[in-house]
């Protein structure tokens with residue numbers, strides 16, 4: 461037989477051994493990879509061999525040859541993009557999800573994983589202060605969460621205008637306006653393209669990247685006919701961490717009959733912390749929200765979350781019906797009606813495990829701790845000659861500059877090549893910057909010491 465069930469044990473033992481080595485090496489390992497993707501392809505590629513390889517040997521090969529190409533994204537010294545690590549229960553639960561191999565589309569067929577996801581969804585609504593009874597779906601990431609929510613928005617807003625987009629599509633449909641802030645995340649533009657809604661209308665943003673409420677009101681009032689409209693807001697700007705002002709913007713949008721979607725990929729988690737809750741005040745009055753568990757909650761990739769208040773709109777836009785599926789037509793609804801995937805892994809289970817292991821207090825400590833580390837880093841860097849902290853550090857993000865754009869790029873190159881920490885470059889408010897995101901659960905003062913020293917060394921090396 462070409463597959464032998466006794467191989468599970470040896471292959472999994474090897475995987476456990478290599479995982480342990482990887483986790484043990486993390487605290488001392490350079491964050492950056494030493495191989496390029498081309499180097500890795502040269503080892504892993506070539507023609508598919510005709511004969512197979514012992515599964516345990518496959519795992520040994522993977523571990524040995526992938527290692528130089530791995531970025532230590534789980535390290536407390538990783539500050540790139542907005543990327544969380546993995547809390548232990550989340551990682552272990554993710555292994556269980558692979559072992560169980562449940563195609564989590566139907567409540568009837570996979571009651572364990574569907575039920576665990578429902579429980580996780582309920583906890584998320586409570587933690588984030590979102591409306592009871594909303595649908596919660598587990599998508600790959602915030603990009604797909606945004607797409608899913610906007611599909612529901614499109615269905616509802618066109619339906620209110622007397623148009624069934626499921627039947628008529630967009631040919632001849634009433635014009636649907638979509639308003640976004642100048643500093644929205646680009647995943648919204650991608651979602652709107654997928655949905656056939658084209659390029660959104662852009663509303664001015666302020667120096668922290670927050671949508672300008674007066675400009676939003678003006679833009680809404682430019683359409684006195686109150687045609688179908690969607691307004692996209694943001695909880696957490698990836699350069700500044702800034703939050704839109706929800707009470708003002710949501711009430712302006714609601715007065716106009718608009719659907720309000722909030723992209724809160726990492727920032728929505730501020731809602732879980734009493735001391736940070738004011739950042740998202742009023743966010744619960746929106747209609748839909750996109751966030752990630754793989755960012756602030758530190759659940760392994762991938763784990764996006766979509767929350768939609770209007771259950772009928774979401775299920776009409778995203779769900780499908782087929783006789784062979786044996787669907788749950790009543791009650792909480794099948795998982796496949798909440799994200800645009802029929803077959804998928806039970807990615808809500810690691811979310812449940814992370815939440816259960818942390819408890820409410822642990823989640824609050826995790827989120828508050830990341831924001832405190834970011835504030836401490838900003839304070840310490842502000843004392844280093846040559847460092848400019850460009851944003852108001854209200855949550856987990858810092859944008860740094862070092863004089864000229866050229867110098868900032870040189871510092872960024874130094875940091876990425878050095879490997880003690882990883883921070884990524886970007887351009888914000890007309891300047892080249894070094895972005896810092898404090899998202900990893902394990903980042904502490906000793907990691908901040910290393911980060912400050914790496915930046916000091918980069919400044920010296922590029923003087």
Ligand SMILES: Cc1ncc(COP(=O)(O)O)c(C=O)c1O
Pocket residue numbers: 541542600601602603604645647696697698723724725726752764
């Ligand atoms: C504000 C915001 N929205 C959306 C996304 C996209 O998230 P994902 O990569 O999980 O699809 C990000 C990613 O950093 C983000 O910061």
